[in-house]
Amino acid sequence: MLKHEALPVDAPFLSLEDGKKVPSAKSIAPQLERARVMRIWGRQAKSSRSPKPSTDVDFYRVDLIDPKRASTRTKIRNAANQVLWSIPGGTLVVVPSNTLGGNAILAEILPRKEPRVVVEGEGRASGLVYPARKLRGLKQVPMRYLPESVTDAARTVKVVEEISGHAEDRVLRQYYGDYQRANDRVTGLLAGTDDFDARVIGQMIELHMAVEHALMTGNSLRPGAALFDRSVTSSPYFHARVDSPNGRAHLESASVATFVVKLLMVAAAAGLPGLACAEAIEAGHLIVENSKDVGGVELVEASKKALVDFVRTSGHDNAATYIEALQDGLNRNAANVTGEAELSD
Structure with a gap:
């Protein structure tokens, strides 16, 4: 075969x-x-x-x-x-x-x-x-x-x-990493180390909750607060196999927030300074494409718009904090994100 x-x-x-x-x-x-x-x-x-x-x-x-x-x-x-x-x-x-x-x-x-x-x-x-x-x-x-x-x-x-x-679901996550089926959206990362650093998992979950809260209410929280703020009412499902080499962690929800987290991880993996990346996102310089065209152009555009809205709601400094934290987490885990990020001139 x-x-x-x-x-x-x-x-x-x-x-x-x-x-x-x-x-x-x-x-x-x-x-x-x-x-x-x-x-x-x-x-x-x-x-x-x-x-x-x-x-x-x-x-x-x-x-x-x-x-x-x-x-x-x-x-x-x-x-x-x-x-x-x-x-x-x-x-x-x-x-x-x-x-x-x-x-x-x-x-x-x-x-x-x-x-x-x-x-x-x-x-x-x-x-x-x-x-x-x-x-x-x-x-x-x-x-x-x-x-x-x-x-x-x-x-x-x-x-x-x-x-x-x-x-x-388990088989789909093994093969595609990120995928959408019906109303379920899944995104995640693959570590390149023998031991999966737990902090990046917490960062991904907290970021997802903060994104969804901001998109639902129009109010932003300072980074790290979403896990303990009682006004945050929803959170993603978590799936992982992190007890062996090439560990995988996935978030799943019916919210576009899942793909916003993915886009932020892709942007973070590009290695741009956090503040410059946040400013470029708000200015509309982030080009978002999907080679598989999963869910159609509408979903890709909706994810991009939601990302811009979240950065504007949170402010450059807070968005930069999230991006730099993701960069640190990706580096600690030698993690692979299935996507690329480019900024237009």
């Missing part, structure tokens, strides 16, 4: 037409019978297995009556159709390792009508070729970072297992 950036299906030598679903099992029975035979051969030890079966599909047009073989052929066809056709393009797919100590692969799958590819097997499967659907943005994630609904799949033969709820 990593070599070819593709998700293959265990149907050796299955030849299919691009842009269409896998035909019925009955209509391609000889091909599926060849795949069934090749699968058995490919799993045998090289030292004891017989010569490689014929690849000529005509060789398999006879002896298609056995109901047990017909059932297996149907299962092969259905599994192939699930991967090659049923999964919508852009879906985040997770392919677990066969051991809990290994790495899972996370990637987005390309649209189903994109041309398929053929990949060569390795190891015992050397000499076999498999149809595959292209992937993009492959990432490896240790299995221990994933929810049980994913790691349990490593012990099954299931081809497709949909996940939802909290498990889905």
Whole structure:
């Protein structure tokens, strides 16, 4: 998968037409019978297995009556159709390792009508070729970072297992870091140190509360006060895995304040002096773009406007204090923020 950036299906030598679903099992029975035979051969030890079966599909047009073989052929066809056709393009797919100590692969799958590819097997499967659907943005994630609904799949033969709820959120955070789904907005950072400095977590939470309070009421609080001021009535949800190298911390809420915090972290990561950065933001010199266009241009513009409003409400000195504190926190954690900040002339 990593070599070819593709998700293959265990149907050796299955030849299919691009842009269409896998035909019925009955209509391609000889091909599926060849795949069934090749699968058995490919799993045998090289030292004891017989010569490689014929690849000529005509060789398999006879002896298609056995109901047990017909059932297996149907299962092969259905599994192939699930991967090659049923999964919508852009879906985040997770392919677990066969051991809990290994790495899972996370990637987005390309649209189903994109041309398929053929990949060569390795190891015992050397000499076999498999149809595959292209992937993009492959990432490896240790299995221990994933929810049980994913790691349990490593012990099954299931081809497709949909996940939802909290498990889905955990996988999305692992892959995207920041994302929006429905009314939920998530942003966070990835530390580059073995130990995650706790103060930056508190700074992110307090900043989120201060931003949301200022946007809701039009009143600003001095930096650090939002955690203890009883007039502050809302706070973000917090998710983290910070007890190991490359720790991650995420904030989640239904408020645009979540993305304002992200924009401030991006601006802080640019390394500009806090006061100069705050003045530039208020003057409208911060260019905000989103290459993924998640949520549409409206959300990006709303986040930018909310950032400017917060800086104006808080004042340059307070905004500079927040920016410099974030810079310090990012530096202490050697943290990575997925974004860039530029100031126009």
